[in-house]
Amino acid sequence: MSTPPRTPDATDTPPVEPHPATARGLAEVAGTFLRLGCLSFGGPIAHLGYLRAEIVEKRRWLDDAHYGDLVALCQFLPGPASSQVVFALGMHRAGILGALVASACFTLPSALLMIGFAYGAARVGDPGGAGWLHGLKLAAVAVVAQAVWGMGKKLCPDRARVSVCILSAAVLLAMPGAVAQLGVIALGGVIGWWLYRDTISVGAAPSTSGGSASWLSAHLFAAAALVTFAALLVVLPALASATGSRSAAVFDSFYRSGSLVFGGGHVVLPLLRAEIVPRGWLSDDRFLAGYAAAQALPGPMFAFSAYLGAAMGPGPASWANGFWCLLALFLPAWLLIGGALPFWHRLRTKRWAQAALAGANAAVVGVLLAALYDPVFAESVHGTRDVVAALIAFGLLEHWKAPPWLVVAGMAATGQWLLGA
Numbered sequence: 001m002s003t004p005p006r007t008p009d010a011t012d013t014p015p016v017e018p019h020p021a022t023a024r025g026l027a028e029v030a031g032t033f034l035r036l037g038c039l040s041f042g043g044p045i046a047h048l049g050y051l052r053a054e055i056v057e058k059r060r061w062l063d064d065a066h067y068g069d070l071v072a073l074c075q076f077l078p079g080p081a082s083s084q085v086v087f088a089l090g091m092h093r094a095g096i097l098g099a100l101v102a103s104a105c106f107t108l109p110s111a112l113l114m115i116g117f118a119y120g121a122a123r124v125g126d127p128g129g130a131g132w133l134h135g136l137k138l139a140a141v142a143v144v145a146q147a148v149w150g151m152g153k154k155l156c157p158d159r160a161r162v163s164v165c166i167l168s169a170a171v172l173l174a175m176p177g178a179v180a181q182l183g184v185i186a187l188g189g190v191i192g193w194w195l196y197r198d199t200i201s202v203g204a205a206p207s208t209s210g211g212s213a214s215w216l217s218a219h220l221f222a223a224a225a226l227v228t229f230a231a232l233l234v235v236l237p238a239l240a241s242a243t244g245s246r247s248a249a250v251f252d253s254f255y256r257s258g259s260l261v262f263g264g265g266h267v268v269l270p271l272l273r274a275e276i277v278p279r280g281w282l283s284d285d286r287f288l289a290g291y292a293a294a295q296a297l298p299g300p301m302f303a304f305s306a307y308l309g310a311a312m313g314p315g316p317a318s319w320a321n322g323f324w325c326l327l328a329l330f331l332p333a334w335l336l337i338g339g340a341l342p343f344w345h346r347l348r349t350k351r352w353a354q355a356a357l358a359g360a361n362a363a364v365v366g367v368l369l370a371a372l373y374d375p376v377f378a379e380s381v382h383g384t385r386d387v388v389a390a391l392i393a394f395g396l397l398e399h400w401k402a403p404p405w406l407v408v409a410g411m412a413a414t415g416q417w418l419l420g421a
Helices: 023-039 044-058 064-076 081-124 131-155 159-174 178-196 212-243 246-259 265-276 284-294 301-312 318-347 351-380 384-398 404-413
Strands: none
Touching: 023 044, 023 081, 044 064, 044 081, 064 081, 064 318, 081 284, 081 301, 081 318, 131 159, 131 265, 131 284, 131 351, 131 384, 131 404, 159 178, 159 351, 178 265, 178 351, 212 246, 212 318, 246 265, 246 301, 246 318, 265 284, 265 301, 265 351, 284 301, 284 351, 284 404, 301 318, 384 404
C-alpha cells in the first residue's frame, strides 16, 4: 500500500485576525464579491483561482500563506469550499458582517438566475419529452462524470481508497438513501483513520499570538457557532416531526444535506435528491434539469438550492421558498467555518483528523459514482445517440477545457435532435 501524499505543513504564522466592520470596509467587500459572483465561471477550483488573484495579488488583503491556510481549512470541512473561503475572507476584512455580506454578494447573482430558471421551467408546464430538458439531462451526465473522474484521481490515489470508493458506490446502489450515504462516509472515515493514522505526515503545531481578550472572544464565538451547528442537526428534525410543517421539513432536509457535503459541490446532487425526489417534492426530470442549468452559471454550485426551492414552492411567491432553501443549505457551512477558524491551526496537525478525512473523501467519490449511474445516467441515457452525445460533452469538458456554460447550452440546443425529431 502506498503512503498517502504528504499533507502540507502547518505554518508558524498566527491566525488571521479579522478587521473591525466599518461602512467603508463593508462597501469594499460588497463590491468585490458581487463582481466575483458575476464573473466566477468554472466551478470551485476556478473560484479559488479567481479569489486568489483578486484578494491576494490585486488587493493584498492577506498573503499567500494565510490564503493557503484558509483554503486548507475549507477543504477539510464539509460544505462548498470556495463559498467557505469567501465567508472567511469577508470575516478577515470586515468581521462577521463582512463575512455575511461577502457570502450574500458572491451567491446572489447565481441564486437569482436559478430562481428565474425555475419560473421559466414552470411556465413550460410538464416538460415531459421536451428536447431542451433531454439535452440538459445529458449535460448533467457529462458534468458528474467529470467530477467523478477528477475527484477520483485526487482523492483515491491508492488501492485502499479505490476499494473504499467502489464499496461505497456498491452499497449505495444496493441500499439507496440519505442514511446509507451518511453511513458510508462515516465508515470511510473510520477506515481511513485505521489505515493511515501512523503513516500520514503532518506539520508542527503553530505558535499563538494576540491578546488574551481577543483570543477568548474569538474562541467563545467559535464555540457558539459549533454548538449551534450541532444543535440544529438535532432540533430541526424534531421540530419538523412535531409541527408537521413542510417548511420546517424542507429546511431540515437542506440543512442536513449541507452538513454532509464532503469533497465538493457536486456531492450535493445525490444528497439533495435522496431528500427531495422520494418525497414527491420534485420530479427527477425537473431536478436534473436544474442541476444541469447550474453548470452554465457563475458562482457556487450550492445556488442550485434556490432553483429547487422555487421549483417546489407553489404560486408566484415561490422565490421566497428559493431563498429559504438557499439559507438552509449554506447555513451549516457558515457555522462550521466560523467555528473552526480559531482552532484550525492545531487541528490540522492531528494525524487522526487527516487520516479520517482521507478515508471519508474516498467514500465521497463512491457516493458521487453511485449517483452517476442512478439517477443521472439511468434517467438521462436512452440509446446509442445519447451515449455518443454524453461522451462528446465529457470530452469537451475534461480534455478540451470547454467552458461548462457553452457545453450545457449546446446540449440543450441539440436536445430535440437527440430525441430523434
